[in-house]
Amino acid sequence: MKLLSPVRIGQMELKNRVVMPAMHLGYCKDGFVTNKLIEFYRARARGGVGLIIVGGCTIDDQGYGNMIKIDDDKYIPGLAELVNAVHEEGGKIAAQLFQPGRYSYSFLMGIQPVAPSPIPSKLTRQMPRELTTDEVKDIVNSFGRSAVRAKKAGFDTVEVIGSAGYLVSQFLSPVTNRRQDEYGGHFENRMRFGLEVAQNIREAVGPDYPVMFRVGGNDFMPGGNTNREIAVFCKRLEEAGVDAFNVTGGWHETAVPQITMAAPRGAFAYLARGVKEAVNVPVIACNRINDPILAEEILANDMADLVGMARAMIADQDLVNKAAEGRFAEIRKCIGCNQGCLDAVFTMKPVGCLVNAGAGRELEDVFRPAAQIKKVLVVGGGPGGMEAARVAAERGHSVTLWEKGNRLGGQLNIAAEPPGRSEFATFVEYLSSELYRLGVAVELGKEANENNIKAFGPDAVVMATGAAPVTPPIDGVGSPNVCQAWDVLGGKSATGRRVVIIGGGAVGCEAALMLAGKGVINAETFHFLALNNAESWETLKELATRGIKDITVIEMQKTVGADIGVSSRWVILQEMQRFGVKMLTGAKAKKINDKGVILDVAGKEEIIEADTILLAVGSQSVSELSERIKESFPEVYMVGDAVAPRKALDAVHQGYLAGKVL
Numbered sequence: 182m183k184l185l186s187p188v189r190i191g192q193m194e195l196k197n198r199v200v201m202p203a204m205h206l207g208y209c210k211d212g213f214v215t216n217k218l219i220e221f222y223r224a225r226a227r228g229g230v231g232l233i234i235v236g237g238c239t240i241d242d243q244g245y246g247n248m249i250k251i252d253d254d255k256y257i258p259g260l261a262e263l264v265n266a267v268h269e270e271g272g273k274i275a276a277q278l279f280q281p282g283r284y285s286y287s288f289l290m291g292i293q294p295v296a297p298s299p300i301p302s303k304l305t306r307q308m309p310r311e312l313t314t315d316e317v318k319d320i321v322n323s324f325g326r327s328a329v330r331a332k333k334a335g336f337d338t339v340e341v342i343g344s345a346g347y348l349v350s351q352f353l354s355p356v357t358n359r360r361q362d363e364y365g366g367h368f369e370n371r372m373r374f375g376l377e378v379a380q381n382i383r384e385a386v387g388p389d390y391p392v393m394f395r396v397g398g399n400d401f402m403p404g405g406n407t408n409r410e411i412a413v414f415c416k417r418l419e420e421a422g423v424d425a426f427n428v429t430g431g432w433h434e435t436a437v438p439q440i441t442m443a444a445p446r447g448a449f450a451y452l453a454r455g456v457k458e459a460v461n462v463p464v465i466a467c468n469r470i471n472d473p474i475l476a477e478e479i480l481a482n483d484m485a486d487l488v489g490m491a492r493a494m495i496a497d498q499d500l501v502n503k504a505a506e507g508r509f510a511e512i513r514k515c516i517g518c519n520q521g522c523l524d525a526v527f528t529m530k531p532v533g534c535l536v537n538a539g540a541g542r543e544l545e546d547v548f549r550p551a552a553q554i555k556k557v558l559v560v561g562g563g564p565g566g567m568e569a570a571r572v573a574a575e576r577g578h579s580v581t582l583w584e585k586g587n588r589l590g591g592q593l594n595i596a597a598e599p600p601g602r603s604e605f606a607t608f609v610e611y612l613s614s615e616l617y618r619l620g621v622a623v624e625l626g627k628e629a630n631e632n633n634i635k636a637f638g639p640d641a642v643v644m645a646t647g648a649a650p651v652t653p654p655i656d657g658v659g660s661p662n663v664c665q666a667w668d669v670l671g672g673k674s675a676t677g678r679r680v681v682i683i684g685g686g687a688v689g690c691e692a693a694l695m696l697a698g699k700g701v702i703n704a705e706t707f708h709f710l711a712l713n714n715a716e717s718w719e720t721l722k723e724l725a726t727r728g729i730k731d732i733t734v735i736e737m738q739k740t741v742g743a744d745i746g747v748s749s750r751w752v753i754l755q756e757m758q759r760f761g762v763k764m765l766t767g768a769k770a771k772k773i774n775d776k777g778v779i780l781d782v783a784g785k786e787e788i789i790e791a792d793t794i795l796l797a798v799g800s801q802s803v804s805e806l807s808e809r810i811k812e813s814f815p816e817v818y819m820v821g822d823a824v825a826p827r828k829a830l831d832a833v834h835q836g837y838l839a840g841k842v843l
């Protein structure tokens with residue numbers, strides 16, 4: 182594979198073309214490197230990744246809590262330990278030099294954010310202070326000084342963050358740069374800050390030390406820079422001594438989803454191609470590249486010279502080695518859910534992963550082989566049960582899994598149905614194939630009860646029986662025009678044209694999106710009509726978003742989608758609006774009849790006419806059997822929604838822990 186062939190960035194030789202881009206993990210303490218951080222990256226280096234970029238590393242007093250700091254020599258010894266760990270495993274490592282500008286938070290850092298111009302950010306809702314010309318020059322010097330520290334700590338290269346709407350991109354963009362001095366005005370002046378940063382670093386580290394620059398391939402901001410301007414900027418940076426470009430997507434403030442499941446895999450590789458066509462140094466393509474086969478395709482098509490696989494490396498630290506050994510089915514792909522990673526950053530928690538419960542736990546002894554081989558029965562083939570079975574089998578136990586339905590996956594099978602959510606099926610596919618590889622005896626269509634469990638005679642039982650949807654006590658709920666959202670998502674119930682969904686949580690929103698897509702043109706038709714100029718852009722957009730159904734979501738609370746993670750929620754709500762789904766909050770369903778739903782809205786009665794009413798008001802644990810068998814066996818573990826209805830992340834993590842302690 183080209184992916185696994187060596188490549189040079191300046192004087193640095195990489196053993197393969199897989200780069201793990203920088204991710205703020207929240208593992209540091211007061212800016213110092215911790216053992217948790219070291220072991221996290223050691224595992225990724227051992228797993229074969231060619232270049233690990235760590236950070237962002239803050240170069241001055243702006244940033245967020247728990248970031249790696251590189252603004253003082255006192256951090257060098259800890260950074261050197263991190264570097265050594267990666268080198269010991271045969272990897273190369275870069276420090277990303279980070280200055281957030283107006284994306285910093287005063288309540289975290291205790292100081293007002295600074296920026297080219299005092300323009301508030303939609304992301305942080307903070308008003309930054311305009312930098313003086315002298316302060317701009319100071320920051321340029323801070324980049325250079327930090328690069329020298331990185332070199333002293335042994336990093337193989339440094340990368341400047343010039344993407345995502347951080348300080349360098351704020352200078353470059355006319356949207357955020359209204360300065361009157363030599364750093365503002367026309368494009369040449371707006372490039373000056375980034376170019377001076379590159380020149381300053383080059384002078385500080387010497388001619389032979391590799392320097393990389395991360396750029397957003399397109400700001401995706403109205404009035405902002407496009408791939409065309411970014412390509413010109415990169416050309417100039419190359420002349421200033423930059424050895425490689427790491428091309429990601431747009432700004433954090435953009436309305437274009439960058440890394441959620443809704444963004445197609447590899448969707449932004451074209452941005453790297455635009456830069457590659459302008460420069461002569463290696464270019465890295467990024468975002469939603471979660472599969473080495475896709476990565477290979479990007480390289481084979483000359484879209485880029487290397488690929489960035491950031492979350493893919495959280496999800497599977499051994500991805501590169503597995504690819505090298507041809508074990509493609511064993512790769513646990515990142516599904517782009519952001520639930521364990523980016524959502525954690527937004528809530529100031531350390532990063533973890535939905536599909537890889539071991540991520541962030543590298544310090545612990547993960548898979549100690551079983552001291553005594555047990556006959557383990559797992560009841561339930563949802564994500565919780567499958568993960569428990571996987572881990573138990575990996576440790577050497579003899580594992581049987583019973584699933585009463587006719588396929589594995591549990592609720593994830595229906596979670597994967599709405600548009601843009603299909604990656605959940607990728608995870609089910611992975612777990613299913615691992616159970617097969619590990620020799621777990623999977624029996625489908627087998628419903629566990631007290632008697633057959635006793636007859637089976639297990640040493641340990643994992644109860645992962647999940648949850649079932651709740652039927653609320655609403656007058657008329659038993660009418661023939663009412664059904665569960667789960668059944669519609671699962672293809673078991675049909676709906677009429679006018680649909681009311683009672684409950685605006687994740688399930689209600691996702692059911693709404695699935696139904697809203699009925700009757701819109703598909704991607705192939707869209708492409709065909711667009712290329713042939715058959716319809717105007719406005720008509721095409723309408724055809725792609727106006728389905729045949731009239732959908733209303735009603736929610737008692739003030740907000741819709743309150744249980745969806747912060748980094749995905751806005752994308753789902755944006756899609757609902759785009760597809761014309763009506764959302765009514767503060768509305769309580771009182772009664773259902775053959776005409777529709779009667780609501781209580783702030784004490785006033787309203788009726789919404791509907792042909793079908795979907796229930797999406799939550800779920801309840803399926804736990805009676807667990808309660809009954811608890812006392813009959815020495816080891817009974819309950820995991821996932823059977824304990825309390827929550828999320829797949831909880832089910833997987835509990836399954837993992839049960840599999841570990843058996």
Ligand SMILES: Cc1cc2nc3c(=O)[nH]c(=O)nc-3n(C[C@H](O)[C@H](O)[C@H](O)COP(=O)(O)OP(=O)(O)OC[C@H]3O[C@@H](n4cnc5c(N)ncnc54)[C@H](O)[C@@H]3O)c2cc1C
Nearest residue numbers: 561563564565585591592596629647648821822828829832
């Ligand atoms: C539409 C929808 C969207 C969702 N979206 C998300 C999301 O975006 N992110 C997220 O993290 N979570 C999401 N969830 C929730 C997530 O899917 C669940 O939290 C997760 O599947 C729980 O896993 P589990 O293994 O505990 O149970 P389940 O997935 O419910 O699996 C339990 C399994 O046990 C089987 N079973 C039950 N009783 C027996 C028995 N006696 N014998 C044999 N088998 C039995 C059932 O048939 C089922 O297959 C969503 C759920 C739905 C319905």
Ligand SMILES: Cc1cc2nc3c(=O)[nH]c(=O)nc-3n(C[C@H](O)[C@H](O)[C@H](O)COP(=O)(O)O)c2cc1C
Nearest residue numbers: 202203204205236237468469470490491492522523
């Ligand atoms: C938890 C998290 C933290 C991130 N922190 C940074 C960062 O500090 N610097 C940066 O350039 N990009 C950061 N990113 C963006 C990633 O480097 C990467 O571009 C993005 O996740 C898309 O690539 P992927 O689909 O391969 O994960 C972060 C992403 C995540 C999920």
Ligand code: SF4
Nearest residue numbers: 515518519521534535
């Ligand atoms: S939590 Fe989700 S998005 Fe984040 S690395 Fe894991 S699978 Fe990928």
